[in-house]
Amino acid sequence: MPHETGTVVAHVHELQPGQTKKFVLLVNGREIECFMVNYDGQLFAYVNRCRHVPMTMDWIDNQFLTEDGRYILCATHGAAYEPATGECIFGPPCGKVLARVPLTIQGEQVIAHQPTDEDDA
Numbered sequence: 001m002p003h004e005t006g007t008v009v010a011h012v013h014e015l016q017p018g019q020t021k022k023f024v025l026l027v028n029g030r031e032i033e034c035f036m037v038n039y040d041g042q043l044f045a046y047v048n049r050c051r052h053v054p055m056t057m058d059w060i061d062n063q064f065l066t067e068d069g070r071y072i073l074c075a076t077h078g079a080a081y082e083p084a085t086g087e088c089i090f091g092p093p094c095g096k097v098l099a100r101v102p103l104t105i106q107g108e109q110v111i112a113h114q115p116t117d118e119d120d121a
């Protein structure tokens with residue numbers, strides 16, 4: 001069975017729905033800050049970099065979701081992204097998509113892989 005290398009970033013039951021967690025990936029020798037969100041019981045992860053201005057997005061440290069838990073919010077100019085797809089649906093980068101970090105589950109571990117968007121790697 002092929003084995004793709006990755007980084008263990010969480011335990012499968014670590015995040016409850018509506019919770020987020022930051023982690024760092026080493027990509028091409030550089031540390032990239034990323035975050036994971038449990039949205040409706042499913043885990044998604046993205047590079048922590050807005051598609052408007054390349055800045056981190058958490059409005060309080062490690063707080064990414066709107067109060068109702070519906071969207072990922074960029075603190076700087078209020079862009080809102082869909083947690084399940086990373087697509088911006090409101091705000092300056094509307095229509096752009098966050099760089100996704102593919103996740104796989106191995107046993108009890110959540111493994112993060114290289115971001116899909118090479119521009120952000």
Ligand code: FES
Nearest residue numbers: 050052074077079
């Ligand atoms: S930097 Fe994120 S909306 Fe402007």
